[in-house]
Amino acid sequence: MDLAGKNVVYLGGFGGIGQKSVQELLKRQIKALAIFDLSENVELLNEWKNKNENTDIFYQKVDITQKSDIEAAYKATAERFGHFDVVINGSGLLDDRLVDLTIQINLVGVINSTLIALGYMDKSKGGKGGLIVNISSVAGLQPTPLMAIYSTTKNGVTTFTRALGSPIHYDHCGVSFITICPGYTDTGILEDIEKKTTFPFYETRMRTVFNKVKRQTVEICAENIVRAIEKAKNGAVLMLELGEIHELDIPNLWNPQLNE
Ligand SMILES: NC(=O)c1ccc[n+]([C@@H]2O[C@H](COP(=O)([O-])OP(=O)(O)OC[C@H]3O[C@@H](n4cnc5c(N)ncnc54)[C@H](O)[C@@H]3O)[C@@H](O)[C@H]2O)c1
Secondary structure: OOOOOOEEEEEOOOOHHHHHHHHHHHOOOOOEEEEEEOOOOHHHHHHHHHHOOOOEEEEEEOOOOOHHHHHHHHHHHHHHHOOOOEEEEOOOOOOOOOHHHHHHHHHHHHHHHHHHHHHHHOHHHOOOOEEEEEEOOHHHOOOOHHHHHHHHHHHHHHHHHHHHOOHHHHHHHOEEEEEEEEOOEOOHHHOOHHHOOOOOOOOHHHHHHHHHOOOEOHHHHHHHHHHHHHHOOOOOEEEEEOOEEEEOOOOOOOOOOOOO
């Protein structure tokens, strides 16, 4: 997708990966940008507005655990932009000691945001189609023992997004879906990990392994998120690891037998 002239919604746009991804998007001469986030970063928002006078940039306060916030934000965005072409669900929490909140933000929130956005974009309902990008994680590709709850929610995001990325949905609604799975990326989410794992570290190997995992910079991750959006193929799962984009081929383990 050529991003020039497109209307984009970014959830979590003031976060570590979000900020840098927004900056990459703004380099593409997008027409309009709505940032949905828990709290406003006024300084950054003004900087973006001043440097990008041709892009209509606005902020909507959204607590993604509140469905009414999500509904109000998309309604306001549709009224202001007319339509939106790309939605990036980039909000997230890593804190396995907060089980319900992690599930509400990472999984229920992403599902609600996706379905509400789809209501506006769905060609069968008068929308213009487009692309929905859900940010999962490498922890959403396999079980991650240190972060069992986070990993469960991210595996849910991957599966949900792959399911909607089926051609049966695309042929009906004209909206593509991709899953982005960043590897470890240097942001605040990885700080104070000892307080956020499912259980306190009870073995030195747990700390050693976590600390040894190689990380990518947030700038590299953001560049590749935007490249992945530009190359998006419906249903793709893209692992963004150490500066590279890998399109994953995830096999179906079950193929249903059909009654004749
Ligand atoms: N940093 C990594 O290593 C890494 C790796 C893989 C995936 N991810 C994912 O990338 C995304 C961005 O993470 P990040 O590393 O930039 O972390 P971050 O903590 O810097 O950003 C998280 C964003 O989510 C928003 N958010 C949190 N709770 C919210 C709520 N209730 N309502 C609305 N917004 C809320 C925050 O305000 C922030 O903008 C997350 O989905 C995260 O799971 C991060």
